[in-house]
Amino acid sequence: MTFVVSDACIKCKHTDCVEVCPVDCFYEGPNFLVISPDECIDCALCEPECPVDAIFSEDELPDDEQGYLELNAELCETWPNITEKKDPLPEAEEWADIKNKREHLDMG
Numbered sequence: 001m002t003f004v005v006s007d008a009c010i011k012c013k014h015t016d017c018v019e020v021c022p023v024d025c026f027y028e029g030p031n032f033l034v035i036s037p038d039e040c041i042d043c044a045l046c047e048p049e050c051p052v053d054a055i056f057s058e059d060e061l062p063d064d065e066q067g068y069l070e071l072n073a074e075l076c077e078t079w080p081n082i083t084e085k086k087d088p089l090p091e092a093e094e095w096a097d098i099k100n101k102r103e104h105l106d107m108g
Contacts, residue, residue, distance in 0.1 A: 001058050002037035003046055004072050006065045008054035009033055010101035012092040017046035017055060019085040028082040029075060030106040031089060036076035037069070052096050067102075075107065 011031050018026045018033070025039035026046075035046075035055075047055045056062070058069060095101065 001042045002040040002069075002072075003035050003042065003044070004037075004056050004058055004061050004065075004069050005033050005035055006054050006056055006061065006068045007099070007101050008052040008096075009050075010105050011095040011098075012052050012054070012088055014051050014054075014088045014092065015082065015085045016049040016051065018082050020045040020049050021083075024081060024083045025076075026082050027076040027079040029079045030108040032075075032105055033082065034072040034075045034079065037073050039076075079108075 009032050013028075013031055013033055015033065022043060022045065023039055023041050025036045027034050027036060042057070044057070047057070056065070061069060
């Protein structure tokens with residue numbers, strides 16, 4: 001089992017979740033974070049830290065966001081590991097409540 005970063009993170013990229021992860025399984029792209037499914041230990045510490053509710057347990061991932069499980073697994077292979085909290089993106093507040101942001105994902 002793993003946790004998955006979903007659509008709500010795009011263009012927000014809060015990193016509160018990174019700071020509590022005991023195994024450093026987060027990876028950072030230009031406007032999105034992902035979790036490595038091979039490194040996640042299913043501790044659930046990250047989920048309540050996300051201010052935009054973008055993190056789900058694999059078995060609770062909404063049906064319309066199932067593609068994010070594979071996307072997290074793919075992108076963690078090329079993006080750098082992130083272990084310390086950073087400021088969210090400047091536009092995070094205006095994007096926080098927008099749904100279906102996949103087209104805005106910068107895969108850098």
